[in-house]
Amino acid sequence: MIALVEPSLERLPGYVAALRTGWSPSTGRDVSAEQLAEIERDVARFVADLARNGAGATVTLPDGSTVERLPGLVRWMWDGSFCGAINVRHVPGTLDLPPHVSGHVGYAVVPWKRRQGIATRALALMLPIARSLGLPRILVTCDADNEASRRTILANGGVPDEACPQREEIGKLKLRFWIATG
Numbered sequence: 132m133i134a135l136v137e138p139s140l141e142r143l144p145g146y147v148a149a150l151r152t153g154w155s156p157s158t159g160r161d162v163s164a165e166q167l168a169e170i171e172r173d174v175a176r177f178v179a180d181l182a183r184n185g186a187g188a189t190v191t192l193p194d195g196s197t198v199e200r201l202p203g204l205v206r207w208m209w210d211g212s213f214c215g216a217i218n219v220r221h222v223p224g225t226l227d228l229p230p231h232v233s234g235h236v237g238y239a240v241v242p243w244k245r246r247q248g249i250a251t252r253a254l255a256l257m258l259p260i261a262r263s264l265g266l267p268r269i270l271v272t273c274d275a276d277n278e279a280s281r282r283t284i285l286a287n288g289g290v291p292d293e294a295c296p297q298r299e300e301i302g303k304l305k306l307r308f309w310i311a312t313g
């Protein structure tokens with residue numbers, strides 16, 4: 132059975148083992164090496180920052196400019212061992228997102244646990260969490276050629292964004308879906 136759990140020092144070894152294989156929780160860019168370095172520097176701080184998705188820290192955009200990370204949280208997918216990570220980020224009080232954030236939720240499953248329904252279940256478990264953050268629906272996007280992610284979204288009731296069902300972001304065609312959280 133899959134649960135979403137808060138990142139913790141106790142469960143960190145499974146996360147570290149995944150990073151060491153080169154697995155990255157972020158699909159936009161490979162952050163495995165930099166996260167391993169952060170863990171090496173200050174493990175307690177890493178876990179505390181990760182749990183709230185690094186909110187408040189700055190992010191460097193492809194054009195070199197920096198912006199503040201949105202409020203959010205990270206949960207680990209757990210079946211007795213580490214399976215993957217899912218995060219939610221939002222702008223309080225609105226469904227709108229700034230242009231550099233493609234959707235409210237992002238997820239990645241470790242390669243050796245894929246195709247077991249874990250992402251589908253994790254996204255379902257994230258919906259009430261997103262609702263508790265004040266989001267009645269969430270925008271979830273995927274690359275047009277990411278069949279596994281598209282199916283994960285559809286299995287959770289994803290409906291194409293009427294106004295903009297797809298758009299190019301940083302040279303990639305993204306499909307845009309809304310999922311009701313309750």
Ligand SMILES: CC(C)(COP(=O)(O)OP(=O)(O)OC[C@H]1O[C@@H](n2cnc3c(N)ncnc32)[C@H](O)[C@@H]1OP(=O)(O)O)[C@@H](O)C(=O)NCCC(=O)NCCS
Pocket residue numbers: 158237238239240241244245246247248249250251252272273274277278279280282283286
């Ligand atoms: C996308 C990802 C999270 C899916 O995780 P998963 O746990 O394997 O997904 P599930 O087992 O819940 O499968 C979801 C659906 O995709 C299908 N699927 C899974 N892997 C697939 C693949 N490689 N090719 C085609 N379909 C696939 C499953 O059959 C299932 O379809 P169904 O609901 O019609 O039966 C995982 O492949 C991954 O981490 N990829 C790299 C990171 C990424 O792309 N994240 C999403 C960014 S938007």
